[in-house]
């Protein structure tokens with residue numbers, strides 16, 4: 307989905323999100339900004355319930371009430387490290403924007419349940435990124451988890467030169483955080499939690515970090531991967 | 537017929553607090569009060585009620601803390617806050633810059649806790665009143681409002697501990713909310729806030745697990761509006777002190793219903809999550825209604841439901 311919103315497009319950074327007012331549901335729905343173009347912002351989402359279904363049924367050229375950009379976004383001062391991006395399912399949304407914004411190309415690990423979960427990413431490949439795909443049923447790429455590919459890649463390379471960025475299902479993020487810890491690789495994780503406002507006011511989207519709760523919407527959604535208690 | 541100014545006067549005096557309009561933001565739905573400055577003109581709000589502050593910092597409840605239900609939400613935040621010392625040091629200076637009156641919501645477990653927080657706030661610039669959260673449904677202990685003696689002790693001790701007007705926020709989860717209002721009034725409360733969230737529950741049918749970590753939580757939003765409206769009507773007609781009415785208010789017409797039921801001011805809570813400009817819009821709709829109905833002051837219609 308692409309929305310025309312030139313001002314938001316100009317100020318949005320990878321990792322930030324929007325709160326969209328979908329017709330027919332009570333709360334706004336959060337979606338990551340998956341990319342920007344000259345006068346629009348792009349979203350990639352999966353229909354999982356009433357809100358996303360209503361969004362998917364909107365006719366072309368509908369007007370939509372959104373609040374954006376929200377959240378902190380990815381930090382990507384790479385300090386000469388090679389970026390490894392690990393996306394699961396719709397986690398590709400924010401990492402796509404990141405890959406398209408980074409000054410250098412790295413490796414994108416992209417996993418899904420089946421080949422139907424894997425979107426074409428020609429623009430990213432065209433920027434020199436190596437894209438490694440895994441599906442749980444083996445219908446495309448490696449059969450198994452995307453984190454298998456990540457472990458193999460790290461084992462064959464120089465972890466001291468790497469930095470990790472990950473967004474996807476909780477289990478995958480947890481595994482990536484373990485890999486980061488085991489190999490002493492710095493990393494960032496983008497989290498999803500149920501949220502009502504998206505702006506820090508309701509304190510609903512808490513995540514445990516160290517000995518306190520932080521808010522995914524206003525402290526995140528991107529966190530240092532070592533700070534999260536998975 | 538008397539002539540009405542182009543824009544009717546929506547200003548009110550609520551327990552001594554001068555407000556440019558009767559629409560307040562409810563505690564816990566607007567952060568400490570200044571965070572939404574990018575999203576709305578905070579000075580267009582009648583008064584701001586901060587999230588509830590306690591004596592020591594509170595970490596809050598584990599996630600998940602929120603679930604969406606039909607026309608509302610269920611929450612169990614658990615009063616996460618920085619504690620009164622950090623509030624005075626870090627948050628209050630930012631609130632002091634606002635023109636809108638700021639009401640600080642406070643809570644504790646004992647009357648001594650409440651009094652200690654009130655004492656710590658006493659004498660500070662930029663605080664118009666204190667709201668006593670006597671009604672949080674998300675703590676392990678009982679809801680304070682269900683213990684009349686404790687309600688009495690808390691209000692009278694807080695009144696002695698500070699010189700601010702004290703607003704007692706009642707829980708709807710009591711046998712007779714009118715009687716509770718009378719008790720709060722006779723204990724020294726300067727105003728009532730009616731009502732807090734209603735205890736509720738939601739279950740994920742795929743996992744068999746409750747949708748929030750504490751199993752039950754507080755219901756808010758349009759789903760509770762008729763329930764809250766009844767609470768306001770039951771209390772407002774039995775006390776002389778002003779009542780701040782709230783629960784599910786999202787439009788000017790919702791607010792007018794509460795005013796007709798006896799509320800001197802109204803609060804918007806959950807509505808802020810969907811539209812940060814809701815309070816300003818509600819206030820504008822009230823003004824429009826007054827103009828259309830030729831009403832020069834809100835006091836002309838307060839409590840005027842015809843029964």
Ligand SMILES: Cc1cc2nc3c(=O)[nH]c(=O)nc-3n(C[C@H](O)[C@H](O)[C@H](O)COP(=O)(O)OP(=O)(O)OC[C@H]3O[C@@H](n4cnc5c(N)ncnc54)[C@H](O)[C@@H]3O)c2cc1C
Pocket residue numbers: 323331335336337338339350351352353354355356357358359396399400497498499500501527
């Ligand atoms: C910061 C952030 C960014 C996100 N970015 C994207 C994105 O780019 N693309 C995308 O497809 N999805 C994204 N999500 C998830 C998306 O918000 C939910 O899928 C959506 O809100 C579901 O709404 P619904 O009404 O369709 O489903 P509902 O009927 O509300 O829920 C259906 C199911 O979806 C799951 N769900 C609901 N809300 C969330 C949530 N907030 N997070 C995770 N799962 C949820 C629940 O398990 C529920 O059972 C993001 C979430 C957050 C918090």
Ligand SMILES: Cc1cc2nc3c(=O)[nH]c(=O)nc-3n(C[C@H](O)[C@H](O)[C@H](O)COP(=O)(O)O)c2cc1C
Pocket residue numbers: 508509510562563564565587588609611613615641669705731732733755756757758760782783784785803804805806807
């Ligand atoms: C996420 C959330 C947090 C809340 N936190 C507090 C709080 O800290 N103190 C309090 O007195 N009420 C709290 N409330 C209750 C609201 O102030 C209000 O009384 C209630 O939500 C009903 O109004 P509404 O339907 O307009 O939201 C909270 C409500 C919500 C939804």
